[in-house]
Amino acid sequence: MHSESPDSTAQHDDRSDAAAPAWWRGTADGDGANETADAGPELLTDGGTAEGADETTLDPWGSATVSDYRKLFDQFGIESFDEILDSVPHPHYLMRRGVIFGHRDYDAVADAMRNDEPFAALSGFMPTGEPHIGHKLVFDEIVWHQEQGGDAYGLIADLEAHSAREIPWDEIDQHATDYVLSLLALGFDPEEGTLYRQSENRAVQDLAFELGAEANFSELQAIYDFDGGTDVSHMQSVVTQMADIMYPQLVDGPKPTVIPVGPDQDPHVRLARDLAARVRYFGVTEAYASFEADPAERELLDRAWEAREAYAEEPDRPRCVEAAEWLDAADEAGDLDAAALAFQGGDGQSSGEHDVLQSIVEKLENAGKEPLRPRVRILDRNATEDAFDALIEAVEGEKRVYDEHVDAFDLSRADAEDVSREVELDHGGYGFQLPSSIYHRFMTGLTGGKMSSSIPASHISLLDDPEEGYDKVKSATTGGRQSAEEQRELGGEADECPVYELYAYLLAGDDDDLATEVYEECVGGERLCGGCKEQAAELMEEFLEEHQEKRAEWEEKLDELDIELDSPRKRA
Ligand code: TRP
Ligand code: SF4
Numbered sequence: 001m002h003s004e005s006p007d008s009t010a011q012h013d014d015r016s017d018a019a020a021p022a023w024w025r026g027t028a029d030g031d032g033a034n035e036t037a038d039a040g041p042e043l044l045t046d047g048g049t050a051e052g053a054d055e056t057t058l059d060p061w062g063s064a065t066v067s068d069y070r071k072l073f074d075q076f077g078i079e080s081f082d083e084i085l086d087s088v089p090h091p092h093y094l095m096r097r098g099v100i101f102g103h104r105d106y107d108a109v110a111d112a113m114r115n116d117e118p119f120a121a122l123s124g125f126m127p128t129g130e131p132h133i134g135h136k137l138v139f140d141e142i143v144w145h146q147e148q149g150g151d152a153y154g155l156i157a158d159l160e161a162h163s164a165r166e167i168p169w170d171e172i173d174q175h176a177t178d179y180v181l182s183l184l185a186l187g188f189d190p191e192e193g194t195l196y197r198q199s200e201n202r203a204v205q206d207l208a209f210e211l212g213a214e215a216n217f218s219e220l221q222a223i224y225d226f227d228g229g230t231d232v233s234h235m236q237s238v239v240t241q242m243a244d245i246m247y248p249q250l251v252d253g254p255k256p257t258v259i260p261v262g263p264d265q266d267p268h269v270r271l272a273r274d275l276a277a278r279v280r281y282f283g284v285t286e287a288y289a290s291f292e293a294d295p296a297e298r299e300l301l302d303r304a305w306e307a308r309e310a311y312a313e314e315p316d317r318p319r320c321v322e323a324a325e326w327l328d329a330a331d332e333a334g335d336l337d338a339a340a341l342a343f344q345g346g347d348g349q350s351s352g353e354h355d356v357l358q359s360i361v362e363k364l365e366n367a368g369k370e371p372l373r374p375r376v377r378i379l380d381r382n383a384t385e386d387a388f389d390a391l392i393e394a395v396e397g398e399k400r401v402y403d404e405h406v407d408a409f410d411l412s413r414a415d416a417e418d419v420s421r422e423v424e425l426d427h428g429g430y431g432f433q434l435p436s437s438i439y440h441r442f443m444t445g446l447t448g449g450k451m452s453s454s455i456p457a458s459h460i461s462l463l464d465d466p467e468e469g470y471d472k473v474k475s476a477t478t479g480g481r482q483s484a485e486e487q488r489e490l491g492g493e494a495d496e497c498p499v500y501e502l503y504a505y506l507l508a509g510d511d512d513d514l515a516t517e518v519y520e521e522c523v524g525g526e527r528l529c530g531g532c533k534e535q536a537a538e539l540m541e542e543f544l545e546e547h548q549e550k551r552a553e554w555e556e557k558l559d560e561l562d563i564e565l566d567s568p569r570k571r572a
Contacts, residue, residue, distance in 0.1 A: 127175030
């Protein structure tokens with residue numbers, strides 16, 4: 001395995017590049033595993049969920065199965081976290097180790113962190129049982145973003161637990177208290193941050209109502225597999241979650257907001273991003289001429305614009321007809337690369353190649369001698385008349401006004417976004433930015449298989465007696481070999497070992513050296529499972545002891561908190 005890095009001043013990067021387990025890096029992006037030259041044969045990049053199931057389903061209330069995290073990139077459009085890791089100041093160890101493997105639009109949050117601009121983090125917990133070490137990942141993520149200067153929100157999804165899981169209110173109250181205590185014990189600062197339960201937050205309910213007006217049953221059916229038998233309250237819990245996600249921006253204005261969750265929640269994130277855009281007054285796009293073009297058509301317009309020197313009589317004013325002729329000819333000659341032709345529309349639907357070409361050529365022909373000219377277009381989506389007038393007024397420089405859009409010639413896209421958001425806010429709109437998300441891997445159960453709250457031995461509850469935690473770790477499945485000799489010879493399979501995962505996800509904390517040491521000693525055959533588990537079990541016991549002490553301290557101060565933990569609801 002890796003020899004000791006001679007460069008022990010590896011401070012330039014918070015990752016320990018020299019000696020990380022394969023799946024800490026090249027996580028899940030394509031053939032990332034191969035990037036580690038000396039990683040040995042076939043190190044899994046998906047952190048130990050290789051159970052042979054090859055199905056990937058993201059179901060917020062069912063069993064979310066992820067057989068291969070890479071699929072989430074291609075199939076669902078989640079982006080690889082690895083690619084933006086370097087842009088995050090002092091990344092959390094869960095980020096450094098690839099436990100946080102994916103994101104949507106996290107760049108916006110990272111930018112805000114780097115530039116000392118406002119941002120927020122919010123996540124929610126269904127109070128269906130005891131908080132366990134899987135929830136701890138999310139608690140830690142919220143706390144970390146708070147420490148980085150973000151506005152932090154932790155919410156109890158009691159309406160969802162009651163409607164989607166049929167948990168009675170008295171149980172909900174008990175679990176809600178337990179979640180809140182663990183979040184506080186892990187460092188959440190309630191003076192700076194916000195805790196609430198869905199049922200008690202009137203502003204969230206009102207926003208849910210408004211957002212619900214933008215989504216209909218067919219859409220929920222398609223996203224969540226709802227059918228005629230789905231409770232109305234369950235549907236209400238969906239729009240409530242949409243409002244949760246927007247809440248930080250409702251409270252004090254638009255800002256990048258990250259939602260740390262497991263990938264099972266991605267359907268919610270996608271819907272929230274859609275709804276955030278649908279309630280906006282204006283939409284900003286780029287265009288080349290007075291007509292409308294969809295994203296696929298715009299891709300071809302880009303090509304035509306780039307090639308203008310080749311065909312235009314006056315290259316700074318290429319005519320639409322000229323561009324049409326060029327596109328036709330280029331297509332004929334096979335010069336339009338597949339990327340341009342097979343461009344995926346925003347709906348994830350691949351547009352038929354030929355239709356796109358034909359329709360844009362037609363539009364260009366109809367536009368005749370109108371010159372192509374890049375511009376930023378601000379579309380009127382939901383604006384009031386006053387707001388649209390104010391927008392026209394606010395656009396600086398050369399502009400052209402149409403019925404439902406304004407074209408601006410001297411404005412960058414970013415400026416156009418700013419101007420239109422300001423006008424929207426001035427006129428009573430929300431001005432939401434699209435929420436961002438980060439996704440963590442699911443932990444493997446201690447008994448192999450999935451970590452499941454219905455199998456107590458498979459997980460460790462944050463309320464488990466410390467000794468019980470110790471015992472559970474001691475009896476966990478490992479990636480060890482049949483015999484000690486074999487282990488010394490071949491090394492253990494840390495990548496498939498739930499105990500190694502415990503180190504990486506929790507027990508090693510911020511100490512990358514410890515996590516790396518365990519990994520290297522394991523795969524190098526120097527570490528045997530008995531001792532490894534003993535060490536892990538002791539660390540777990542210590543962690544639980546300390547955690548529970550802190551919980552007890554907070555328990556004393558619970559009534560100082562601004563969250564209602566006894567629900568006044570009827571026991572229906
Ligand atoms: N649906 C989430 C769960 O199943 C809980 C939740 C409610 C949530 N509102 C949220 C998560 C907002 C993230 C953001 O646990
Ligand atoms: Fe897992 Fe430790 Fe055994 Fe390696 S030595 S397989 S990390 S328990």
